[in-house]
Amino acid sequence: xxxxxxxxxxxxxxxxxxxxxxxxxxxxxxxxxxxxxxxxxxxxxxxxxxxxxxxxxxxxxxxxxxxxxxxxxxxxxxxxxxxxxxxxxxxxxxxxxxxxxxxxxxxxxxxxxxxxxxxxxxxxxxxxxxxxxxxxxxxxxxxxx
Amino acid sequence: xxxxxxxxxxxxxxxxxxxxxxxxxxxxxxxxxxxxxxxxxxxxxxxxxxxxxxxxxxxxxxxxxxxxxxxxxxxxxxxxxxxxxxxxxxxxxxxxxxxxxxxxxxxxxxxxxxxxxxxxxxxxxxxxxxxxxxxxxxxxxxxxxxxxxxxxxxxxxxxxxxxxxxxxxxxxxxxxxxxxxxxxxxxxxxxxxxxxxxxxxxxxxxxxxxxxxxxxxxxxxxxxxxxxxxxxxxxxxxxxxxxxxxxxxxxxxxxxxxxxxxxxxxxxxxxxxxxxxxxxxxxxxxxxxxxxxxxxxxxxxxxxxxxxxxxxxxxxxxxxxxxxxxxxxxxxxxxxxxxxxxxxxxxxxxxxxxxxxxxxxxxxxxxxxxxxxxxxxxxxxxxxxxxxxxxxxxxxxxxxxxxxxxxxxxxxxxxxxxxxxxxxxxxxxxxxxxxxxxxxxxxxxxxxxxxxxxxxxxxxxxxxxxxxxxxxxxxxxxxxxxxxxxxxx
Numbered sequence: 001x002x003x004x005x006x007x008x009x010x011x012x013x014x015x016x017x018x019x020x021x022x023x024x025x026x027x028x029x030x031x032x033x034x035x036x037x038x039x040x041x042x043x044x045x046x047x048x049x050x051x052x053x054x055x056x057x058x059x060x061x062x063x064x065x066x067x068x069x070x071x072x073x074x075x076x077x078x079x080x081x082x083x084x085x086x087x088x089x090x091x092x093x094x095x096x097x098x099x100x101x102x103x104x105x106x107x108x109x110x111x112x113x114x115x116x117x118x119x120x121x122x123x124x125x126x127x128x129x130x131x132x133x134x135x136x137x138x139x140x141x142x143x144x145x
Numbered sequence: 146x147x148x149x150x151x152x153x154x155x156x157x158x159x160x161x162x163x164x165x166x167x168x169x170x171x172x173x174x175x176x177x178x179x180x181x182x183x184x185x186x187x188x189x190x191x192x193x194x195x196x197x198x199x200x201x202x203x204x205x206x207x208x209x210x211x212x213x214x215x216x217x218x219x220x221x222x223x224x225x226x227x228x229x230x231x232x233x234x235x236x237x238x239x240x241x242x243x244x245x246x247x248x249x250x251x252x253x254x255x256x257x258x259x260x261x262x263x264x265x266x267x268x269x270x271x272x273x274x275x276x277x278x279x280x281x282x283x284x285x286x287x288x289x290x291x292x293x294x295x296x297x298x299x300x301x302x303x304x305x306x307x308x309x310x311x312x313x314x315x316x317x318x319x320x321x322x323x324x325x326x327x328x329x330x331x332x333x334x335x336x337x338x339x340x341x342x343x344x345x346x347x348x349x350x351x352x353x354x355x356x357x358x359x360x361x362x363x364x365x366x367x368x369x370x371x372x373x374x375x376x377x378x379x380x381x382x383x384x385x386x387x388x389x390x391x392x393x394x395x396x397x398x399x400x401x402x403x404x405x406x407x408x409x410x411x412x413x414x415x416x417x418x419x420x421x422x423x424x425x426x427x428x429x430x431x432x433x434x435x436x437x438x439x440x441x442x443x444x445x446x447x448x449x450x451x452x453x454x455x456x457x458x459x460x461x462x463x464x465x466x467x468x469x470x471x472x473x474x475x476x477x478x479x480x481x482x483x484x485x486x487x488x489x490x491x492x493x494x495x496x497x498x499x500x501x502x503x504x505x506x507x508x509x510x511x512x513x514x515x516x517x518x519x520x521x522x523x524x525x526x527x528x529x530x531x532x533x534x535x536x537x538x539x540x541x542x543x544x545x546x547x548x549x550x551x552x553x554x555x556x557x558x559x560x561x562x563x564x565x566x567x568x569x570x571x572x573x574x575x576x577x578x579x580x581x582x583x584x585x586x587x588x589x590x591x592x593x594x595x596x597x598x599x600x601x602x603x604x605x606x607x608x609x610x611x612x613x614x615x616x617x618x619x620x621x622x623x624x625x626x627x628x629x630x631x632x633x634x
């Protein structure tokens with residue numbers, strides 16, 4: 001693929017295998033799963049996930065960095081392998097923060113309704129996601145850890 | 146300025162540019178209009194319908210919701226042209242009927258195309274693009290690429306480059322009494338399976354993920370109902386096998402092909418024999434040498450990354466029309482794509498694009514009208530009930546009213562919803578139809594007042610009619626901060 005087309009589907013599958021979220025899946029499972037995701041590209045400064053707008057998806061960062069912000073104040077920074085949007089889907093509520101691309105950003109995106117099916121079909125993925133959500137919880141409420 | 150491509154995307158864009166008085170040239174390497182419809186679909190009928198009889202008259206704007214195949218026009222005489230070419234045996238036009246219709250529109254609306262003109266290379270000189278073509282050089286600050294997705298794509302499966310692509314499939318009779326293996330379970334794979342169903346001895350369709358059907362996805366992204374027959378054959382255990390499996394290798398031998406697949410659900414690899422293999426693995430964009438100038442693309446379709454107004458995210462002045470506009474993803478609520486991949490979606494993008502180019506690059510101001518406050522709610526509910534743009538480009542295009550201090554309520558027209566959401570300085574309202582994962586349709590209302598954006602989802606109407614007192618009350622309540630909606634008495 002050209003320099004400006006980002007990683008190929010095969011390269012994306014290889015990279016996913018290196019991300020903690022997908023670490024327990026076999027290559028065949030990963031390949032089937034990767035086909036459920038759409039790819040998306042964002043320019044630096046673009047809002048990826050918007051506070052208060054319902055019906056958002058799950059995003060996994062493949063390339064680039066993003067920033068989690070509330071009223072412009074940065075709460076967290078996200079890197080390749082990080083994912084976001086899962087809490088809004090699990091609670092069926094609009095996101096409570098904005099996620100903004102800090103650099104050119106390439107993500108995989110999954111529609112909210114597909115997340116439940118995928119988590120139920122892949123309990124190890126569910127467990128990894130639970131771990132990540134627990135980590136976020138601990139980071140926001142340090143006195144409880 | 147220059148438009149490249151004479152498929153429906155290029156023709157529709159040129160039509161609206163001309164209506165706005167924007168001088169431009171349309172270049173096409175083909176020798177007649179029609180684009181992909183000059184060759185595909187292979188099995189002759191489209192998957193998009195045109196209903197000859199509908200609740201709206203054929204010359205009305207509201208008819209467009211029932212006619213997914215006509216280019217749109219300002220003048221009544223050029224509206225809803227497809228139905229006139231159809232012979233009444235199906236509400237899916239035949240490929241040839243569609244091709245004739247596009248040629249007819251081109252003649253009637255006087256869309257001028259320089260045929261046989263091949264775009265060869267591109268360079269930048271200051272703020273201009275210089276196109277070298279078989280017809281000499283063109284210099285332009287604004288370029289619209291409407292070259293479609295026409296480059297056969299094959300995923301890197303060992304041996305797959307040795308088999309014919311969908312684009313090279315032979316006449317159906319070539320598959321008589323053959324065992325045929327089709328790589329891909331999207332519309333083109335099922336279209337092939339359906340086309341050769343009466344002839345083939347056995348058909349195997351395989352790809353890693355389960356097939357997704359339009360009756361479940363509620364969008365054209367799924368396999369359409371008219372191609373479901375091979376799947377029913379699979380479920381009833383006839384001569385069709387549908388496999389969720391990775392294809393590991395395709396090896397040609399004297400008598401045909403040996404294919405190794407690994408089931409997605411786990412387990413050992415399996416070997417299969419087939420007489421014929423077809424790659425129904427889709428098409429990529431043809432963007433010439435623009436990637437070398439800095440154009441960003443994404444996904445294996447090589448879709449150009451775009452702004453909400455279909456301008457390249459990285460190459461200013463380069464815009465897209467036609468099916469390439471699916472690269473402007475919008476806000477994808479509930480994971481549902483726009484209809485921009487298909488004519489019934491991108492024809493509206495073209496109208497908005499032409500106006501945007503006229504205003505942004507040619508200093509042409511398209512007049513807007515104002516509304517009385519009492520008219521806002523009835524007008525928006527009428528649009529939500531019948532506007533084709535809002536029903537066909539759900540959660541993607543929206544009717545926008547802005548509140549401007551010196552003018553009052555201004556009808557900004559139909560605009561990309563994403564643009565309204567990103568326009569932090571615009572006070573007003575955008576309304577569209579939203580579809581959720583359960584398949585329910587309801588109005589979604591976005592209100593921005595004092596730089597604060599709020600979302601309001603109105604009630605579902607089983608009869609798809611939002612001109613009710615209940616919806617008027619809900620909408621008026623949503624508009625209250627803007628002081629433009631009077632609640633009904």
